[in-house]
Amino acid sequence: MIMEKQKTVGILIFDQVEVLDFCGPFEVFSVTRLDESKRMEEPSPFQILLIAERDQPIVTMGKMRVLPDHTLETCPPLDILVIPGGWGTRRELSNTKLLEWIKQRAAQVKTLSSVCTGALLLGEAHLLDGLRATTHWAALDTMRKRFPQVKVESQYHWVEEGNVITAAGISAGIDMALRIVSGYCGETVARNTARRMEYPYPESDARRVSVSA
Secondary structure (H helix, E strand, C coil): CCCCCCEEEEEECCCCCCHHHHHHHHHHHHHCCCCHHHCCCCCCCEEEEEEECCCCCEECCCCCEECCCEECCCCCCCCEEEECCCCCHHHHCCCHHHHHHHHHHHCCCCEEEEECCHHHHHHHCCCCCCCEECCCHHHHHHHHHHCCCCEECCCCCEEEECCEEEECCCCHHHHHHHHHHHHHHCHHHHHHHHHHCCCCCCCCCCCCCCCCC
16 A cells, blocks of 8 residues: 555644653654665655644653644644543643644544543544544543443454544553554554564454453
């Protein structure tokens, strides 16, 4: 499978975002190559942009400082949008400006995705109504109670419904991103990407830590 042009991936970041929630997918998309034999000569078929509400560093969980590439206002058109989670989602659930931006961008992108409690932001923006979705095991009950119109799944590492993909907690974002790579570039490219990362390729979406919820 040959992509006609480089696809633009926007990854939202905010204060107290979970590091691996956004860095995991970032790594997957940045490591991807269509031709492994030209890894050092050719770029990734994905351009990755970090998007924040303001043009200043955000402070993650764990206190890593990260500088965004664009603000909500300066963000260019996107093909793929990734909404990560973390403790900061609690605050962002009442951020009407951010929720409206997510809703607007969701209508424009080809692929909408979330990692961990990023799914709560999609739910709050009414982007999961009538769909199956998942989130971090510790937030499953919260998601069920807050969004009764969403069918919350607890047994899958990621759930794909049309152009919307939601992933379980933290490291599940890597699996989800590999699934997106497979969809755009083919399974061979996705497997080569996982091999480059020395990460086990997800053979299905059922690889999940056992949960009681």
